């Protein structure tokens with residue numbers, strides 16, 4: 232028995248523990264949802280088994296009656312009616328418990344705005360703009376497609392959309408919440424386990440809906456503080472001719488018309504903020520890993536990597552491409 236339980240626990244850990252799994256909760260909100268999932272499972276599975284048993288009994292009884300040409304005795308009939316009465320009571324009780332539980336879990340998920348950190352996430356086709364808000368404007372900064380959260384602190388997130396309806400979903404941390412143009416939705420996350428989790432857009436939003444992922448890092452508080460101060464800094468100045476060439480190219484061509492790199496003359500917000508691009512692990516909202524090869528492939532033909540993306544294909548010479556890639560990878 233103990234062996235079987237250990238085996239089930241191990242299986243659960245192996246199969247369910249994942250960076251994108253609602254069955255491996257790592258935050259208070261996901262834990263609450265997981266609790267109601269467990270409750271539903273333990274109420275509905277026995278009910279389902281009972282229904283199947285009743286069905287099997289009915290089939291068996293009908294066949295026996297056909298074989299023996301005997302009607303059921305009145306006493307048996309009365310027992311069946313009594314059984315039906317008990318079954319109705321069980322169903323009503325089960326549904327009442329589930330309704331009450333889902334009501335209380337739902338209330339637990341309502342943002343109450345007593346959070347220690349405020350973030351605004353704006354969904355776009357097909358990436359995530361992430362703004363860390365602060366009453367002091369000098370403490371605000373922007374990033375894209377990656378979210379860092381401090382461990383065991385409640386974070387309030389304002390959810391917006393710039394174009395069509397998207398949906399914010401980090402299964403290990405909480406349930407889904409729609410991001411609707413012209414409307415501000417809210418969600419709160421209180422992570423309880425440090426680690427890396429994968430979020431995704433959960434509402435079909437066009438051609439690249441499937442390539443709209445959001446990496447979430449839950450950091451120990453001191454790691455979060457150092458990440459935050461690194462993000463607040465301006466981009467490092469280029470060192471050497473190659474990086475200077477890259478920066479010059481970025482500032483004087485179409486790149487600067489859509490992107491921001493703090494500390495340079497590029498300040499447009501149409502595309503992701505690239506001030507600390509090299510501190511992220513992917514580009515194009517998780518479509519490609521961040522390295523020199525994928526960055527060069529993306530810059531020379533984004534439509535091939537992610538058809539429909541708003542990033543235009545630019546006519547770039549190999550020397551410029553080389554310098555641009557080197558410069559972008561220096562933006563730690």
Ligand code: CUA
Nearest residue numbers: 397432434436
């Ligand atoms: Cu954004 Cu689906």
